[in-house]
Amino acid sequence: MLNIIHGADFHLDSPFSGLSPERAAQRRGEQRDLLTRLAQLAREKQADLVLLSGDLMDGETVYRETAQALSQALGGIPCPVFLAPGNHDCYSPSSVYATLDWPDNVHIFTTPAVEGVDLPQFNCTVYGRAFCSPHETGSPLAGFQAAEDGRLTLACLHGDTAPGSGYGPISQEEIAASGLDYLALGHVHQHSGLQRAGRTAWAYPGCPEGRGFDELGEKGVLLLHAQPGQVTGEFVPLCRRRxxxxxxxxxxxxxxxxxxxxxxxxxxxxxxxxxxxxxxxxxxxxxxxxxxxxxxxxxxxxxxxxxxxxxxxxxxxxxxxxxxxxxxxxxxxxxxxxxxxxxxxxxxxxxxxxxxxxxx
Known part of the structure; x- marks a missing residue:
């Protein structure tokens, strides 16, 4: 049984335009502090894997100290970290994901095609892919099916389960046909709870820090317990303010x-x-x-x-x-x-x- 932390949609360096300039700057600093809390949670819960499903940055313009804080925090997590860039922080040769040195424990998916990373020490395969442009009308799971080899199969993706979305639309039928044990999604800022399509469990953790009145209440990440054919999870609040x-x-x-x-x-x-x-x-x-x-x-x-x-x-x-x-x-x-x-x-x-x- 693996302990997995699933987070997404940090939107670091958000403008917080509804607050005064002083409070907005303070909130961006508190967002960076969120990274430290994530690393602490991973250590406290003895996480085996961390899955980050995109939009960790709010846009292409990122403060250098924010990117460095993210790299340092992820490097301080004592387990493998998988990161799938989303529509706000899509991967490109000029993106922070390509220009910054990342710790050895961090794997960043860099292609629009789904790739798999085998983790034999966990009898597990982690699949993932990257947004390479701000909008994508094709499904990230189109034609995908995980290998049936008795391993725990996970996928870390940014995408939208709303029909007709311009942000990687994913249907329930595609999730069910994927053969995955768990699909870790990012894009929707409200915690979805653990859902199922066929035998595949999937969820949005929501954003870990609210940024406006369209993101109300407690915000955080998911703590999952997974083995082949069985996934359970719980929501863990992580936000500084609500x-x-x-x-x-x-x-x-x-x-x-x-x-x-x-x-x-x-x-x-x-x-x-x-x-x-x-x-x-x-x-x-x-x-x-x-x-x-x-x-x-x-x-x-x-x-x-x-x-x-x-x-x-x-x-x-x-x-x-x-x-x-x-x-x-x-x-x-x-x-x-x-x-x-x-x-x-x-x-x-x-x-x-x-x-x-x-x-x-």
């Missing part, structure tokens, strides 16, 4: 109190997007941002609340507020799907009631 997205109903409450009551105990290390919902006159987002920001590494507050129904009852008042609400009610009735009308009613009412403008 992106979290919560919605808070502020109906009948002070928005700040409602948000504080909805938060978990520890949020300081993470990046949150908080969306206000329910019925509310005009939440002061600037006030909320100032009050809540110290509780998070990063914070975005959004307003999706609606005007309370009872406010429209004031349209009968003989006042400027009543006149304003009568006009706005007619406008909103004519344009029911226009959010600008509702915003105009909300902020106009807030200005009349409070004597000042409230910015969204």
């Amino acid at each position: 992106y979290q997205d919560i919605r808070v109903d502020v109906t009948g409450s002070d928005p700040l109190d409602a948000v504080l009551n909805a938060l978990p105990p520890a949020t300081e290390e993470d990046i949150y997007r908080i969306t206000l919902t329910g019925a509310c006159t005009a939440p002061d987002l600037a006030r909320l941002q100032r009050a809540l920001a110290p509780r998070f590494y990063g914070l975005t507050v959004r307003d999706e609340t609606r005007l309370p129904q009872d406010l429209w009852q004031r349209r009968e008042e003989d006042s400027l507020t009543g006149l304003f609400l009568r006009e706005m009610e007619q406008l909103c009735a004519k344009r029911p799907d226009d959010p600008v009308c509702r915003l105009a009613a909300r902020f106009g009412l807030a200005a009349l009631e409070n004597g000042e403008d409230i910015c969204p």
Whole structure:
């Protein structure tokens, strides 16, 4: 039984454009620290193999210290490491995979054709191939079938199981026909869980560090236990920070109190997007941002609340507020799907009631 770590989609040197320049630089440094955590995990779990299924880099432009940190970290893993370049870090004669000296324990797949590497000490064969351009419409597994020789058969590939993808589309039928014991995939940033097609187990580990609100929650790698005909696995969190997205109903409450009551105990290390919902006159987002920001590494507050129904009852008042609400009610009735009308009613009412403008 082999212990195998499967990781992918590190996207080192990502821009982190949603953060301040200082925080973005810090996050890129934390990405490099991820490499050290990967090496530590390999030692702690006594990994026999590490499979890295592409997009370790975010693009062709890589800081030299990042590439050196990757090489050093992989060289510190006391077992063979297999790396299959993906669409973001595709292999070429000018890529970092060709121009940097890599440790002896690291095997980088460099051709678009699948090749196999025999590991007799493990009674195992590891297959793999490389993206050699940013887009590939052909399947990496087209016509492939692993040798049937009683060995454990693994493949390390970057590809997409979504039909019609331009990033190495792979069908369930091709996975089932491959004869592999395990297919280690990269490209999808959400952990897939261990899947099966025929006798072949396959999975995406997801990215090990979230970079935006489309990559929420815990991120990490897979720890697999494999022998011919049998593969089991578990997800191992590895991320330094998490992106979290919560919605808070502020109906009948002070928005700040409602948000504080909805938060978990520890949020300081993470990046949150908080969306206000329910019925509310005009939440002061600037006030909320100032009050809540110290509780998070990063914070975005959004307003999706609606005007309370009872406010429209004031349209009968003989006042400027009543006149304003009568006009706005007619406008909103004519344009029911226009959010600008509702915003105009909300902020106009807030200005009349409070004597000042409230910015969204």
